[in-house]
Amino acid sequence: MAIVIDPASQSSDDDARSNTSSELTELDPGDFPQYFRENLGRLFHSHGQSPYPLPVDAAEQHRLNRQHALLQSLIRGLFVGPVNQALSGINGRKNAVDLCTGTGKWVMDMALMFPHVKFHGLDIVPIQTRHPLPNVYFVIHDVAAGLDYTSGTVDLVHARDISYAVRNYHQLLCEVMRVLRPGGLFVAGEWAPYPSMGNIYNIRDYAPRTWEYFDLLRMVLSNREISTVPTMIRPWMEQLGFVNIEVREYRLPVNGRHATSFTRRTNANLQVYVESLQPMMADAGYGSRARSLANLMFGEISRVDGIFFTYYAIHGARRARA
Template sequence: MDDHDPYYYDSDDDGTASDTSEEGLVEVPQDDIPGYFQERDGRLFHSHGSSPYPLPVDADEFHRQNGLNRLLRTLIGDLFVGPVRELLAMSLGEQRRVVDLGTGTGQWVLDMAHEFPHVRFYGVDIVPIATRYPPHNVLFEMHNIMEPFRYQDGSIDMVHARSISMAIQDYRALLHEVGRILRRGGLFVSCEWGRFPAMEDGSEVAIRAPRAHAFFNAIRDTLRVRRGIEPVASDIPHFLEATGQFTNIETRRFLAPVGEWPTDPARREMGREFREMMILYARSMRAVLRDGPFADYADALVEGYIRDISTVSGIVSTCFTVHARRI
């Protein structure tokens, strides 16, 4: 059995005194991995029946996730927001631990593991799509993040949650579980995209880009009706406060251009790349829309949105970031 296999767990946790419970972790044999996927409309989706996550888990989606990881790093200026370097600083005799929820391809974890080689990283997702040969300080695990985590109370230094809102029907319950596993002074970091586009000059999207507005309206209603998923990006700070478990809650908003309309060369390039990612997102959402109240209009909604972000100047997407300390 290879101790670099992400689904094999070293029982002594790199030789350190482990604060996590490893009971029940098993290796997923290579031959069994196809059993975690199902094909619909020519796209590959997870087959975990209890997870509401709607997007595909195939090559196009991997390209989108990795592209967004690069763009977000440029947009926010780092791999994270908040006092992460201070929190993860090496301390003699202490093993720092970070959990990445909805890790996807695992690219954020791999980037972080390179920057913080003394930190133990756990990437959690419902499908085995991350590399099977991660660095020595990385473990990829399969888990539905709507269910309780295996980690013991107060055993984790940081929980990172990027773009997980479509995998969660009760974000408040998730935050209580995050609060349980974080140590006192531990850090929660969230990064979610708003579910609606905006105009950089503050004008009405419904007027300036009506097809984009209609596309996201249909997505919102479909996710609510078919999967019980609500848009929560702007509500996470209030949810954190309501738990009574967090303090020093800090929020920021970052605006990403969609399209090549910015005059600044760097923003123009970002807008071009971000538009590519949003076209992939729209095409991935086609299968979702076909399984809901807008099934008859799915193709028109997708193509209309792509037309708007290809022709209308000033469209932006909003990235909401939050970080908070465990009391």
């Protein structure tokens, strides 16, 4: 059963919904506790199947919203790819779906920009605004259980920073392909698993603790069957028959010795991220190792110039009918 957070604006001409739309149920605020559980003083999702390891509490929500703003500066907008083209058309007849929407900030910003498009934001926890725009539907839904949309009805599927949320990205891509209209667009964004220093400087030599921290993180994630997949998305899309695939790499710099307001914001968000990872590290038995590596990492980051995180922006379309 799909659960809509605020169905006040639900209208009957929503041609993207599958037959299960008759099962939509309004989420009562009293039901909220059932979506959350507490661990080590942080609030997590309580979904039985999702591997998602980060908290979903206020600190994390602020981090996601700041990351949204940072990414907007980095990619110069809300998306990379021919989204205007995919969403142009007749009033009220376009549908866009945001997988693992988080706080729903991207959906709300997009809904303002494209008021004729219906935006559906899917997540397993109700952390989105209770007052969505009239063209926004936030739905509690596990994306690993398939997408509740009729085949060939969705114009745009967006998936940003979801690799910790899905064990089988390839399977999800199959579902994306199924629900997209011919000519419909898939837009994804994912972080590389390690920070980098470009070709000349090897981060393992110049910032070894930073590399070690992220290596420990990769190992702990992989024990939870989570893998970060940015470089696999393109080959999977090719294999599934997506066309016009493009991948762009963006570098998000961290401080070094010469901080700017931008790199300060990146560093601040990195601190919150590392703090949010700490319960998972502790559960895995690496709490104190992660903590001491993180302290050494932040020391390195403030001394070593040129460290950056790579963000992959990927898009591709379902082949249009001839």
